[in-house]
Amino acid sequence: MIRQTVVPFLGALILVTAPTGALAQIAPGDAPVVYGHHHVNATSIDEHKKFYVDALGGIATNSGPTQVVKFPNVVIFFSAKAPTDGSKGSTADHLGLQVPDLRTTINKLRAAGYPIVTKEEMPAGIKAEITDGIATILPANLAIAFVMGPEGAKVELVENKAQTAPSALHHIHFASHEATEMKAWYDKVFGAKIPGVSLLFTQTPSPVAGTQGRVVDHIGFEIPKLADFLKEVEAKGIKVDLGYTPIKGRPLAIAFITDPWDTRIELTEGLPQIP
Secondary structure (H helix, E strand, O other): OEEEEEEOOOOOOOOOOOOOOOOOOOOOOOOOOEEEEEEEEEOOOOHHHHHHHEEEEEOEEEEOOOEEEEEEOOEEEEEOOOOOOOOOEOOOEEEEEEEOOOHHHHHHHHHHOOOOOHHHHHOOOOEEEEOEEEEOOOOOEEEEEEEOOOOHEEEEEEEEEOOOOOOEEEEEEEOOOHHHHHHHHHHHOOOOOOOOOEEEEOOOOOOOEEEOOOOOEEEEOOOOOOHHHHHHHHHHHOOOOOOOOOOOOOOOOEEEEOOOOOOOEEEEOHHOOOO
16 A cells, blocks of 8 residues: 655654555556656766666666666656755655665665765664664664765665565655645645555755755656646646646657645656657
8 A cells, every 4th residue: 555644754654654565567557646757867877877777776778868767666867967956955855765685785885885874864763773774663673774876866775575676666755844734735636545656754844945956856747647637736726837748759748837845746648658
C-alpha cells in the first residue's frame, strides 16, 4: 500500500511504512495518476550518470534529445545546466531509493567517493543504531542510509531484501513549514494513493526554497487523461503554468503547475510510450 503521511521530522515515515516488495512500472493501469520522473539540473551530466548508473544501477539511455537514466519505476531526466543549489533546503528535500543489499550499495558509493551522510542527516528523535554509515531503525529493524550525490543531490536508501533490481524508487520526501497543508494539497490534486511512490512530508521550522533551478528542478506525474485532468485542476482554483502541450514528433504531451510552496511539477501523458 502507498501511504502519504505528515511526519514531524525527516525520515520518520520509515517507522510506519516498510519498503514495497513489488516494483510498480510507469504505467497508469486503473490509476488516474502515477509518479513518473524527476528532472535534474547538472553542470556535468556525465558526473550525475556515474552516480545514478555506475553506483546505483540505473540504465542510461536517451529520450529524443534528452539524456535520461531509467529505473524500474521512475525516469530521471537531465538538463545541462548548473544548479543553483542542492536538493536539501528545498521543498523536494531528497529522493528515496530502495536497494536489495544496503551494505553492498554503501560500500560501492563510498569507494566511488560519494559522502555517506547518514549520521548527519538522521533526525533527532528516531531510535536507531548507526554503524558504518547504515542506520537500523528500531524496533522495525529497517536499514536506511543517506548519501550526497553530485551537486548536493541528497538520496535516502532503504533496504528491501525482496527486491531484485539494483535500485528502484521508494519515496520522495517533501519539506515545508506547512507540512499538513502541503499533504492536503497533494491529496486534493493527485489523490491519496499514487502507485509507485510514497509521498512523505516533513514539518520545518521556517519556509524552505522552491525547486526551480536547484539540482532537483522539478518532479513529474504521469496522467493518462491529461487534458481532462488540467480542467479539473483549474476548476479547483489551481493556476496552470503551461497548458496541454503536445511534443512534436513524439507520443507525449506535457503541462506544468506549481504547488503553493514553489515545488515545480511537470505533468506528462505518454511517458511510458517514449523511448
